[in-house]
Amino acid sequence: MMSAEQNALITQVSAGKPAGNLLRHYWQPAALSIELEGTRPVRPVQLMGQNFVLFRDENGALGFLDRDCPHRGADLAYGRLEDGGLRCPFHGWLFDTQGNCLQTPAEPKGSTLCKRIRQKSYPVVEKSGIIFVYLGEGDAPSFPDLDCFIAPESHTFAFKGLIDCNWLQALEVGIDPSHASFLHRFFEDDDTETAYGRQFRSTSAESDIPMTRVLREFDCPDIAVEKTPYGLQLVTTRTMNESQTHVRVTNVLFPQAFNIPMSSEMTITQWHVPISDTRTYWYAIFTSFTGPVDKEKMREQRLQLYTLPDYLPRVGRENNYGFDPEEQLHKTYTGMGEDINVHDQWAIESQGHIQDRTREHLSQADKGIIAYRRMLVEAIEKAERGETPLMVLTPQEAAHIQGPSTMDGVCASSDLEHWHEVDSRRRAGAPWQTLAAAS
Structure with a gap:
């Protein structure tokens, strides 16, 4: 639990507020x-x-x-x-x-x-x-050499959507690996041919087991959290049998983004940008490590779920998130359709426009959230003292923030570090790496 004063410290973002002052040290999606x-x-x-x-x-x-x-x-x-x-x-x-x-x-x-x-x-x-x-004072920081920024335009796709709650709870759902086994549980597995552009619906890398089945059948993961120069890396393992373990590697890009695998070919880098204390836009860059992104298909898929010009979700608080009790019995765990963004939206919006963290009871599964909040408070305090907070980068520092590495696949239970090799192979074969090597 935390006090009301601590909760206000990390959620309020207007000019003059400590968290607002911190976020103004960084480039913000507009x-x-x-x-x-x-x-x-x-x-x-x-x-x-x-x-x-x-x-x-x-x-x-x-x-x-x-x-x-x-x-x-x-x-x-x-x-x-x-x-x-x-x-x-x-x-x-x-x-x-x-x-x-x-x-x-x-x-x-x-x-x-x-x-x-x-x-x-x-x-x-x-x-x-x-x-x-x-929006800050003085010189703007340098952009890190993240995959989503150095990939060719043909291999990235950007989209956004509105969330009717505070930015912090919108971010924290992405630092919570265990929720996917319940919130995003599907009782049947899709044909992988229809999975393009859809998270948690494709086949795991180096395995014939659909990710939907992994999440459904192995719902008690081990979560390891490591500090990195860019924020945090979370390694989530689900032991499937004596010889196989599913490994999912995700990242927190401080201060307000996460980087996660969407499939074995594509990653999502997603920012959570405060409109105000009680409304947020998520902005995402989808980055392909193989062929060019089918932008038309990706945008068409998402415009079925959001309305222009303000990218408002078609399903949300005002229509009970599409909840269908019959669907909840037979098709999805939530009964709220197949779009996992709706599931996340319900989870975080139902916490209130600003979650009352004085009433929560965190557990071992929340170790990523705990580590991030400590990092956030430390950065706020640094900024208040006039010091340079994490990820306010010089050009030299930015050049060393690369990747980051991700993974969503199956490793031998005897070699859980194998994911590093899988990620290295994928990264080495990326079009921008090939072009750089040739030059």
Whole structure:
């Protein structure tokens, strides 16, 4: 258990709050690149309780500005893209991507007001289908050489979705390996030919045993947690028989992402980005280690589950997560359909908009969550003292944060370290590694 004060410390993210100050040390996903496609590439963005406007100017440059016009506070998300910037429709004040005021049309000839006006702007960069923004002070940290960032564009796919709860409980479900045996249990196994793009539905690497069966029949895993330069690595083992053990290796990328295997060919790197204290977007980059990602199929699959333009889940709190008692008896453990995102969404949203951690009782299965919370509090305290927290990287440090390694497959029970070899082979055969070796 923790006190109410401790819970507030790690969940509240607005400007001036300790956790909010910490998260402003890092690049944050702000939108999908595809959200700026079309005839009017302008999007309102709410991030950590603040309101912004994101746009792409006529030359293709990205701008990320405070949303209220510095003249009279009108909403710049309704602005017009013209004359080299974003123009407020109220009085015509014009701002470029750096927040410079280019025009104040109603001012008398010779007025210097424009030169004295500047709208606050923020560094913004586009990577692997996601637009990231840095809201902190000083120089932005360097991006680590994660697989999802160094893979060619053809081998990544990005998507997002809204969760109606605090960012921390949204992240913590991914640091909880044991829940999958229950929350994501299916009573029947799918044909693996239909499993593309679907987590926990494909066949485990180097085994003919479907992952759904592994989770269903071996529901008491051993979990080992190790600190790493990027956060945490969790190795979860399920002993299947005397000779075979299922091994699943996942990672926490501090401060608010996890990296997990989706299949033997693909990984998911997923951020949990606070809109406010009580709402969150998850952003995910799917990275293929073999052939190019079928982006059209991946997006089509997910648009059956989310509505545009705000990526709201079609199934959620307002329609009881699609709960069907007949399905719960015969098909899925939850009775909430086959999309595991809905299962996770129910689990974390049912905890409340901000989970009351004063009422929880953690167990051995929660050792990853316990380790992460300690790491989070330590980083918050460092940031409050003006010190550099974990994963605020220099270019030299960023070059050494690679991977990270993952695994979802079966090893000989006598050689549980075999997963390192499996991961190394996959990594060595990745297209970007092959190109680097050739050069």
